[in-house]
Amino acid sequence: MRNVFLFIRRHFNFLFFLVLQIVALSFLFRFNKFHQAAFLNVSTEITGRINERYNNVEYYFQLKKTNESLVQENLRLRQMLKENYESPDSNHRLIHDTIRGDTGRSFLKYKIMEAKVVSNTTSLPDNYLTIHRGFDQGVRSNMGVTGPQGIVGSVVNVSRNFATVQSMLHYQFRVVAKLKNNNETGTVQWDGLSPQYVTMKNIPKSIKVEAGDTVLTTQISSLFPANLMIGTVSEIVPDNSSNFYILKIRTATNFSTLEYVYVIDNLQYDEQRRLEDSTRKKIQ
């Protein structure tokens, strides 16, 4: 026993170093797997506040771009108003029945909440955003996040007033997407090369794809409503080892100028997941 103490005393520095390394690495691998780490809730709250201070200043330099992107979005939404759609023959006038949406709130599937971005990186291999809306304001883990131009990422961690969003520019982020022209679905993920481009996989070579085709979200994804913009195809790379294309997609969102995002709450997801889980149990 005495020798053990002597050994510890002699190599105390090295052992202390090893302990700290193990602590650091366990933090890292735990976080990479489950997005949980020690003190993360407290630290999100603190770093969130510091980021907010900084953002208050930086925000003014971005006002013009923010305004432009919001105007563009308004324009797109105005174009979708039902008054804009009317066929010449009054017999076939298109009427949007909104009563169901108004009285029976249970039909509402997606609730959308706005949030301000207080911190954002694009230069790291694993990028996260911090938004100023947290648990108390209705944000939970696994909610989709979209920006004025296109989708942004998904919520991975929530503290009381802030939330951490895993950006689309993160090597772990995956989303199901479809090509607008032929509804062919594939998976979109980031290859880490450039913050302007992501890749889409699992599009068979038998499908006709052209540069400039639009890529949208599908209703299959539980995070996002259907038909949100993801980006446009910029390059088509045939994968020689398989029967699929690898599509290089230019993201619709400009991640470096993001100021406001929308958090999407899928209100029917719990029910859907319960059903799917119980089905899985039944089959086993």
Next chain:
Amino acid sequence: MSELLKNTVRFILFILVQVFILFKMPPLHRFITPYLYYLYVLWLPFSLSRTALTFVGFFFGLCLDYFTKTPGLHAAACTLIAYVRPFVIGLLISQEGADKNYIAPSIVSMGWAPYATYVLVLTVLHHAYLVLLEWMNFGNFMYFLGKVIASTAVSLMLVLLTEMLFFRKQKFRTNTI
């Protein structure tokens, strides 16, 4: 200003500069991430014990980690360089007893060439370990090699700029105290 206060101010400044300036810069290339924050560990005084040095390195890295949402990544790299630092200084110090006569490692206290070697060795070590941990998640060997070399070059340039802008005058202290 006392050494403790000076180092506390530096602690905060280095983290703020790294998070709000260097990480906010538009990415030049996927190989280049400008790192400067670890210079704090290199500038810590000689008088710190090795245990304290290792712990300060760990804590400093962890503080940065909570900003980048990568708990443990920078902490692991900083702990490593803080632990290795006394060995490198022991090998490189030219003047007899310079670590007693001066407060912290600098061009004045160690001389040009030894100080440059000291910075180079610890920079390469820090970047190699950091990128190795990233590399385990994705990327290939070329990514690892390219990123270590490119980031080291950029970091050394930043260190040189910092050393020139904030030249640390160090008084020679006799060891009669």
